[in-house]
Amino acid sequence: MAKIVPFKAVRPTRDKVSLVSCRSFEEYTTAELAAQLDFNPLSFLHVLKPAYTNQEKVSSEKRYRQVHQKYQDFKAENILVKDKIPAIYIHKIVTKTQSFTGLIVGTSIADYCNDVIKKHEDTIDFRVQLLKDYMKYSEFNTEPVLMTYPDNKDIENWIINRTQNLADFEFSTTKKEINYFWKIEDPKEISWIQTIFENIGALYIADGHHRSEASKQLLEENDNPENKAKNFLLSYLIPENNIKIYEYNRLIKDLNGLQKNDFIHKLNSVFIIENKDQQPFQPSEKHQFGMYLDNEFYSLILRSEFCDFNTSLESLDAQILYQTVLFPLLGINDLRNDERIEYISGKHSILELKQTIDEGEFEVGFILFPSTINEIKALADANLIMPPKSTYIEPKFRSGIIVYEL
Numbered sequence: 001m002a003k004i005v006p007f008k009a010v011r012p013t014r015d016k017v018s019l020v021s022c023r024s025f026e027e028y029t030t031a032e033l034a035a036q037l038d039f040n041p042l043s044f045l046h047v048l049k050p051a052y053t054n055q056e057k058v059s060s061e062k063r064y065r066q067v068h069q070k071y072q073d074f075k076a077e078n079i080l081v082k083d084k085i086p087a088i089y090i091h092k093i094v095t096k097t098q099s100f101t102g103l104i105v106g107t108s109i110a111d112y113c114n115d116v117i118k119k120h121e122d123t124i125d126f127r128v129q130l131l132k133d134y135m136k137y138s139e140f141n142t143e144p145v146l147m148t149y150p151d152n153k154d155i156e157n158w159i160i161n162r163t164q165n166l167a168d169f170e171f172s173t174t175k176k177e178i179n180y181f182w183k184i185e186d187p188k189e190i191s192w193i194q195t196i197f198e199n200i201g202a203l204y205i206a207d208g209h210h211r212s213e214a215s216k217q218l219l220e221e222n223d224n225p226e227n228k229a230k231n232f233l234l235s236y237l238i239p240e241n242n243i244k245i246y247e248y249n250r251l252i253k254d255l256n257g258l259q260k261n262d263f264i265h266k267l268n269s270v271f272i273i274e275n276k277d278q279q280p281f282q283p284s285e286k287h288q289f290g291m292y293l294d295n296e297f298y299s300l301i302l303r304s305e306f307c308d309f310n311t312s313l314e315s316l317d318a319q320i321l322y323q324t325v326l327f328p329l330l331g332i333n334d335l336r337n338d339e340r341i342e343y344i345s346g347k348h349s350i351l352e353l354k355q356t357i358d359e360g361e362f363e364v365g366f367i368l369f370p371s372t373i374n375e376i377k378a379l380a381d382a383n384l385i386m387p388p389k390s391t392y393i394e395p396k397f398r399s400g401i402i403v404y405e406l
Contacts, residue, residue: 002116002149002197005106005232006086006190009183010140010403012042016079018171020044021179021398024143042079044142044400047071060130064137071140071403080403087185088193089402090159091236092167093395094178100242100395101159103193104144104402106232107203109219112212117147117233118202118380121209122388124336131214136221141404144236144397145208148373149200151239155193173398181401203235204373204380206243206393218406227406234404236397240373246346247368248389249353250321253340254363256331260294263329263364267291270324271300280350283369286317290367292354312378317368318390325366336388345392346370 012020019042028036028045036043050063050070058066074080089104111117135141149155167180184190205212212233219230255263267273271289276297281290287302302320309315314323326332332341342362344353353365371391379386 002200002203003108003111004088004103004194004197004235004237005108006088006185007106007229007232007404008083008086009089009104010075010080010082010405011181012079012169012400013081014169016042017169017181017401018173020079021171021173021400022048023175023398024396025049025399044074047074048399060133061137064134067134067138068140071138082405083183083185085185086190087183088190090162090180090182090184091397091401092163092180093397094180095394096176098244098394100238100244101163102236102238102242102395103155103159104234104236106229106404107145107147107235107237109216109231109233111203112216112233116202117212118204118377119209119212120205120376120380120384120386122385123210123213127210128213128217131210132217132221135214135218135406139406141211141215141234141406142399142402143208143211144234144402144404145212146206146236146238146243146393146395146397147203147208148206148240148243149197149203149237151241152196152200154196156239158189158193179398179401203237204240204377206238206376207396229404229406234402236395238395243373244394245370245373245376246392246394247370248318248343248345248392249368250326250366251342251344251353251356251362252326252330252332252364252366253361254330256329258329263293264298266329267300267325270306271302274299274301280354281367282350283367286315286369287320288369289317289321290350292350292357292365292367293363295358297354311384312375312382313384313386316371316375316379316386316390318371318387321366321368322387343389347392 019040022044025048036045047067047070050066091104092101107117162182168183169181172178215233222230276299279297281297281299283290289300291298291300313319332338350367356362357365
């Protein structure tokens with residue numbers, strides 16, 4: 001049984017939302033960031049990183065308290081306004097190639113602890129600690145945890161019907177994405193949708209494992225039992241058929257002392273190899289890999305004798321590459337921290353991977369086939385953890401559209 005709750009969101013006013021909303025701070029180049037902060041006084045970036053030019057000169061706690069104060073300033077100036085009635089929200093994102101529609105709700109941290117909300121990624125302690133402290137001192141969250149639920153015709157038809165109405169807001173971004181937002185505050189509708197989710201066996205985290213764990217730890221430290229907001233996660237629930245999963249391709253800086261011919265010879269014992277010369281090779285199914293080495297593309301197909309798997313983790317392409325190539329041949333043990341490996345999401349063209357390697361910093365690249373939602377669920381159900389950087393998942397939610405106060 002998955003529990004969802006309405007909440008009183010803090011949101012930009014309709015006339016300001018396009019100016020307030022922003023991408024994640026880390027996604028901006030230095031020039032873009034400076035332009036936003038210099039010329040757009042309404043950007044939520046001012047809240048996320050107040051006095052950003054001297055961030056390193058003050059303690060984390062002081063920075064986070066500055067975030068809280070700037071957030072209060074935005075509320076005092078009526079840039080952000082709190083809804084008067086608890087609601088759930090429908091949010092639709094239309095990109096150049098796809099549209100995503102989901103529900104913004106509170107989900108139960110008790111469900112997270114009890115494995116009703118399932119996980120497939122490991123977390124890094126220091127990142128969890130930073131996020132926990134950030135939420136503790138800023139007293140809000142504006143980045144929902146992306147979760148999936150099984151496709152449900154009743155929910156789908158209800159969303160189609162409700163989104164025929166005029167949206168509470170509609171705006172375009174500089175990335176040519178259109179955002180729509182509807183508020184649902186009818187208690188009968190909310191109760192109906194809650195009942196449907198109570199009959200759903202589990203929710204699966206697609207993106208936001210660190211934020212989920214940080215919220216759990218924040219609740220454990222809660223010194224105010226009257227504050228019920230900390231019992232819930234700000235979440236964006238989207239049906240399984242509506243998420244987009246990209247692979248993360250691997251770039252390796254050297255061949256671990258091997259010569260090219262020796263390396264290919266060792267690969268040949270595990271893979272059927274075909275030299276594609278200058279023709280880029282994109283895997284079309286599981287257990288196929290592309291490789292770019294010394295100005296040539298190769299296809300690597302896992303030999304049948306290596307296709308006997310005991311767990312869902314063993315059959316995952318990212319794990320296969322690690323177990324057969326990255327660790328035994330290239331000496332990369334720590335996928336998260338080894339400086340010899342970097343990652344590029346499958347959103348980028350293979351030609352970008354080629355160009356990066358041709359520039360000389362990397363020697364070889366591996367191109368993977370993207371994982372599926374069923375693979376993610378199988379891992380989560382078995383309490384197994386994906387290798388780092390296995391998936392890049394969309395949609396990505398913009399900051400400042402909706403704020404959940406803690």
